[in-house]
Amino acid sequence: TQAGPARYPVGAQVALVIRTSTTSLRTMSTHTHVAETYSAKTQKFFRKRLKDLHARFASQLRGEAELVQKHGGGAKDVYEVYGDREMRAFETDSCEGLRGGEVQQISLREVRDAYLEPVGKAIEQLRKDVDRPLRVLEVGCGNATNLMLLNQRFPGVAFSGIDIAEGRIAEGRKYWGERLTSVELAQASATDLSLFADKSFDLVYSVCALEQIPYSLGDAVREMVRLADRRIVCVEPVFEFGNEAQRLYNVVSDQVRTLLPELVRQCTTVERHGLLPTLHNPLNPVGLLVATP
Numbered sequence: 001t002q003a004g005p006a007r008y009p010v011g012a013q014v015a016l017v018i019r020t021s022t023t024s025l026r027t028m029s030t031h032t033h034v035a036e037t038y039s040a041k042t043q044k045f046f047r048k049r050l051k052d053l054h055a056r057f058a059s060q061l062r063g064e065a066e067l068v069q070k071h072g073g074g075a076k077d078v079y080e081v082y083g084d085r086e087m088r089a090f091e092t093d094s095c096e097g098l099r100g101g102e103v104q105q106i107s108l109r110e111v112r113d114a115y116l117e118p119v120g121k122a123i124e125q126l127r128k129d130v131d132r133p134l135r136v137l138e139v140g141c142g143n144a145t146n147l148m149l150l151n152q153r154f155p156g157v158a159f160s161g162i163d164i165a166e167g168r169i170a171e172g173r174k175y176w177g178e179r180l181t182s183v184e185l186a187q188a189s190a191t192d193l194s195l196f197a198d199k200s201f202d203l204v205y206s207v208c209a210l211e212q213i214p215y216s217l218g219d220a221v222r223e224m225v226r227l228a229d230r231r232i233v234c235v236e237p238v239f240e241f242g243n244e245a246q247r248l249y250n251v252v253s254d255q256v257r258t259l260l261p262e263l264v265r266q267c268t269t270v271e272r273h274g275l276l277p278t279l280h281n282p283l284n285p286v287g288l289l290v291a292t293p
Contacts, residue, residue, distance in 0.1 A: 038101045042282075045103045049283055050245040057252050079142065079165035087143055087175045098282035106278065114278035115235050116146055118288050119205050122233050123154055126202050129230075133158050137201040139190045139224060140164075140209020143172035148179045160201070162188040191219035196227050205233040208286065214256040221262045225293045232267065232291040234259060241275045242285030249283040260289060267291040 038046070090108045097106040126134055134157045141147055141161030151159050159182070163169050166187040173180060188195055190206075190213065204224045213220060224232050239250055239257040250257050263270045273288035280286070 042098070042101060042103050045282065046243065046245045050248065053245060053248045053252055053283075057248065060252065079163075080167040082143070082165075082168055082171065084143075084171050084175050087145060087172070090145055095280055096282070098279040099277065103282050106280075108280075111278060111280045112145065112149070114276060115207050115280075115286070116149060118235060118273070118276075118290070119146075119150065119203075119207070119233050120153065122203055122205070122231055122290065123150070123157060126230060127154075127157075130202060134203065135160070135201045136203045136205070137161065137196075137227060139193075139204060139206040139220065140212075141169070141172075141185065142209070143168050144176060144180055144183065144185060145172065146207055147183050147185075148172075148176045151181075151183050152179060158182075158184075160184040160186070162186050162190070162193065164189050191216045191223065193223045193227060198226050199229040200227050202228075202230045203233065204228040204231075205235070207235045208280075209236070210234065210259060211237045211256045211284075214254060214258070217256055217258060217262055218266075221259075221266050225266050225291075228293045230292075232263070232293060234263070234289045234291070235276070235286060236289070237285050238275075238287035238289060239285070241272075241287040246283055246285040250285070255284070263289055263291045267293055 090112060094105045094107045095111065096103060097111060098104075099106055123134060123136065134154075136150070136157055136159050138147055138159070138161040141163050142165070144161055147159050147161045150157070161169075161183065162185075164187070169185050169187060173185065186195060190209065204227050206224070210217060210220055236259055237250060237255050237257075238260055239247055240260050242250065249255075260270070260272070269292045271290040273290065275285055275287045
């Protein structure tokens with residue numbers, strides 16, 4: 001479910017993060033109102049996945065199953081050989097996602113629209129406040145599908161994107177063609193964006209990109225803060241927003257789990273908007289955090 005936005009002074013945020021993070025997984029299932037929010041079918045889905053995740057985690061601890069550890073280099077190697085399959089899937093395929101409290105089939109296009117909605121709202125708001133063309137950067141743009149959609153929706157905005165996988169950027173340029181006209185794309189790591197000067201962009205955002213770099217998240221956030229003049233939008237897994245099964249999934253899969261406290265530490269204010277109402281993977285607690293650098 002999506003909680004309303006809340007603003008906290010930095011000190012209060014730190015205390016809130018500490019209290020939330022030390023709550024047990026089982027207690028958090030009631031804290032996030034799983035029983036009250038999800039249908040009986042969806043509750044059954046989460047209970048089954050939770051049982052499977054407990055078994056998988058126990059096996060990892062015993063050394064019987066491989067312990068997943070995500071590093072930027074490994075992700076780069078995978079993404080370099082993706083080809084155009086993700087873009088083709090975006091146009092035609094669906095997934096078993098979560099929407100309206102129900103696990104159901106959702107088209108990948110609908111999921112993408114839901115993930116980009118808060119980015120679009122931020123752009124609309126900033127256009128009212130800035131009397132020149134906006135400058136917007138996506139960190140971890142992959143094949144630039146997000147930038148293609150935003151570029152079509154917001155003519156006149158100067159969009160840029162970086163990704164660690166140069167081959168993925170090249171595939172995006174080839175597939176989307178003129179729909180990426182005027183969009184600047186460059187190969188770079190999220191942890192080192194020295195090709196850009198401080199405060200180069202009005203808005204810096206990421207969509208399910210930081211989740212892949214749990215061990216260098218602080219460096220990536222530091223670069224986003226350095227480059228953002230007005231706003232940072234993160235559509236990423238937020239450990240504190242998850243229910244018991246979603247949190248354990250983050251642990252077992254070694255997804256990023258410290259985004260909220262990292263933003264709190266480095267930014268002036270952070271708005272906690274809760275989980276997105278539509279999720280590509282019901283077990284991955286993708287939420288919305290909006291920060292002022």
